[in-house]
Amino acid sequence: MEKITPVYILSGFLGSGKTTLLQRLLALWQERGLRPAVIMNEIGDVNLDGLLVSSDVPMAEMIGGCICCTIRGDLSVQMAELISKEQPDLIVIEATGAGNPLEIFDAVTEVSLYLKLDIKPMITVVDALHFADLYASQKGKTYRLMLEQIRCGSVLVLNKIDLLKEGQEQEIRGQLQKLNPYADIISTVKCGVNLDKILSGVKDSHPQNDQPLQAAKGCGCNDGEGHHHCSHHHDHDHHNEGEQRESGEKDAHPHASHEHVTVYTHYFHGPIDSNDFEQFIAELPRDIYRGKGILQFSDTASRFLFQYAYREADYLKITPQGEVPDVAVFIGEHFDKNLIAKRLNDLEQRE
Numbered sequence: 001m002e003k004i005t006p007v008y009i010l011s012g013f014l015g016s017g018k019t020t021l022l023q024r025l026l027a028l029w030q031e032r033g034l035r036p037a038v039i040m041n042e043i044g045d046v047n048l049d050g051l052l053v054s055s056d057v058p059m060a061e062m063i064g065g066c067i068c069c070t071i072r073g074d075l076s077v078q079m080a081e082l083i084s085k086e087q088p089d090l091i092v093i094e095a096t097g098a099g100n101p102l103e104i105f106d107a108v109t110e111v112s113l114y115l116k117l118d119i120k121p122m123i124t125v126v127d128a129l130h131f132a133d134l135y136a137s138q139k140g141k142t143y144r145l146m147l148e149q150i151r152c153g154s155v156l157v158l159n160k161i162d163l164l165k166e167g168q169e170q171e172i173r174g175q176l177q178k179l180n181p182y183a184d185i186i187s188t189v190k191c192g193v194n195l196d197k198i199l200s201g202v203k204d205s206h207p208q209n210d211q212p213l214q215a216a217k218g219c220g221c222n223d224g225e226g227h228h229h230c231s232h233h234h235d236h237d238h239h240n241e242g243e244q245r246e247s248g249e250k251d252a253h254p255h256a257s258h259e260h261v262t263v264y265t266h267y268f269h270g271p272i273d274s275n276d277f278e279q280f281i282a283e284l285p286r287d288i289y290r291g292k293g294i295l296q297f298s299d300t301a302s303r304f305l306f307q308y309a310y311r312e313a314d315y316l317k318i319t320p321q322g323e324v325p326d327v328a329v330f331i332g333e334h335f336d337k338n339l340i341a342k343r344l345n346d347l348e349q350r351e
């Protein structure tokens with residue numbers, strides 16, 4: 001009988017800790033003798049998170065768009081290829097932080113019409129500090145997207161609690177529980193938790209595992225079975241009315257596009273000074289949520305993977321396999337790309 005492949009979907013806002021969780025889950029599955037495979041979706045033009053995944057894990061990279069809208073049509077091709085070539089025991093999809101979770105469910109359920117998949121309920125990683133700030137203001141597209149991700153999660157990994165003030169964690173847990181009373185909430189630092197706690201929260205979505213899922217109508221919400229408790233609220237100015245699915249199929253339910261999300265990719269011509277770069281990062285406009293890149297500094301010997309997520313920067317020495325350019329990607333809402341380009345060009349010229 002054709003094998004049924006379990007599919008785990010990791011959702012969560014930009015920089016919340018999805019790749020950190022992915023690395024831990026992969027290590028656990030491998031330790032248990034399983035062969036996981038990964039589909040990594042990046043809204044930017046380069047996949048730097050892929051460098052953090054061990055080279056013995058089969059991986060399909062879907063870059064330059066989101067599987068919930070612009071490159072949705074490629075998902076079935078990538079999944080079919082992974083399954084036939086690699087025969088993994090399970091697949092994990094790391095969604096882009098800008099992805100609308102309902103649409104991601106919908107995209108994956110659509111694939112399950114062609115392939116035998118057991119789609120597990122969603123794991124949503126929540127950046128504790130970012131959530132606390134957005135919850136206080138309760139407005140903006142980012143807040144609404146984060147709410148959707150929270151409502152669609154069967155397990156909420158409340159990550160980065162090390163950045164909270166005393167007492168704040170309990171308050172946030174209460175807010176999350178109100179927003180999604182069905183989910184298990186697990187507080188973590190760097191997603192460091194007994195992973196079985198997370199996986200046991202991802203209860204089986206389908207009692208009859210030998211049946212492929214039927215694609216949900218309209219959105220990926222599967223409320224009929226009581227498993228995916230996403231809200232049906234849709235942010236209509238976030239939708240591009242009349243937009244066509246990549247598969248070419250005209251859809252009564254228009255799909256989300258991320259036109260409010262701006263991505264800027266900068267390729268460096270040479271090394272830059274590390275202090276100047278840190279200064280540049282410290283002065284990044286607030287509407288940039290996420291930055292990552294590979295850099296060669298003029299005052300250090302090795303190359304660094306830099307990560308910037310919600311006002312926190314991180315640098316990790318790295319020796320990438322194969323040819324990887326010096327590059328930085330910035331993701332945010334309507335920020336001035338020219339300004340970022342100019343500042344980075346100025347840094348390069350100083351060298």
Ligand SMILES: Nc1nc2c(ncn2[C@@H]2O[C@H](COP(=O)(O)OP(=O)(O)OP(=O)(O)O)[C@@H](O)[C@H]2O)c(=O)[nH]1
Nearest residue numbers: 014015016017018019020097160189190307309314
């Ligand atoms: N302080 C703190 N930093 C964390 C924690 N977890 C992850 N980080 C850092 O946050 C940054 C982003 O983490 P990732 O795991 O790459 O986040 P992501 O959700 O995969 O990011 P995107 O794929 O770009 O959306 C990295 O620099 C991590 O080291 C945490 O619990 N506390």
